[in-house]
Amino acid sequence: MEHLQGVFFERTAELIAAGHRLYQRGWLPATSGNLSARLDHRRFAITVSGTHKGTLTDQDIMAVNEKGHALEPGMRPSAETLLHVALYLADPEVGAVLHVHSPSATVLSLATPGERVRLSGFELIKAFPGHTSHDEVLEVPIFDNDQHIPRLVEAVNARAGGTPAVPGYLIRGHGLYAWGPDVARTMHYLEAFDFLFNCQLQLGASQP
Numbered sequence: 368m369e370h371l372q373g374v375f376f377e378r379t380a381e382l383i384a385a386g387h388r389l390y391q392r393g394w395l396p397a398t399s400g401n402l403s404a405r406l407d408h409r410r411f412a413i414t415v416s417g418t419h420k421g422t423l424t425d426q427d428i429m430a431v432n433e434k435g436h437a438l439e440p441g442m443r444p445s446a447e448t449l450l451h452v453a454l455y456l457a458d459p460e461v462g463a464v465l466h467v468h469s470p471s472a473t474v475l476s477l478a479t480p481g482e483r484v485r486l487s488g489f490e491l492i493k494a495f496p497g498h499t500s501h502d503e504v505l506e507v508p509i510f511d512n513d514q515h516i517p518r519l520v521e522a523v524n525a526r527a528g529g530t531p532a533v534p535g536y537l538i539r540g541h542g543l544y545a546w547g548p549d550v551a552r553t554m555h556y557l558e559a560f561d562f563l564f565n566c567q568l569q570l571g572a573s574q575p
């Protein structure tokens with residue numbers, strides 16, 4: 368871990384800043400959500416279980432291995448750490464995973480039956496890699512919520528091979544997982560998802 372110390376401090380600072388911003392937006396209420404970033408090919412920095420993301424300090428970020436186990440004794444990672452680790456192991460390009468309990472993700476995933484949200488017609492679809500036109504369809508997978516996290520990991524891996532084409536998936540009535548090459552890019556994706564989910568909800572509400 369010693370040679371990772373510099374990387375750990377950098378990623379920790381980014382995760383703390385992200386936590387504060389995401390909390391201010393109302394996407395991480397009441398200690399919910401968890402935020403992580405890659406340290407190397409099998410070690411990751413992640414928020415400690417039960418931390419309030421509006422007041423994160425460097426004491427609230429810990430390092431885990433590829434099994435989701437703490438590298439330092441006495442630290443307890445979030446139960447959802449395994450979902451983060453699964454994304455890192457599925458794709459070496461994933462550098463950060465941010466999980467939020469935003470109202471738009473929570474409500475849209477409950478209001479949408481089936482296994483995916485289909486978004487089309489919105490200019491902001493172009494915020495996602497590989498999408499060059501508002502005409503394209505952005506399909507965001509939805510997984511049913513499950514308090515048994517290893518089973519949820521299995522469901523995600525089975526359906527999408529770990530990482531769907533879109534850098535995010537919804538858990539019904541629960542929230543959104545988004546990932547990207549680094550924390551900054553993943554923050555952009557979270558903002559784009561939130562904008563699109565809100566637009567979709569407003570369209571749904573205006574249907575006769």
Ligand SMILES: [Zn+2]
Pocket residue numbers: 399400401447466468541542
């Ligand atoms: Zn959660």
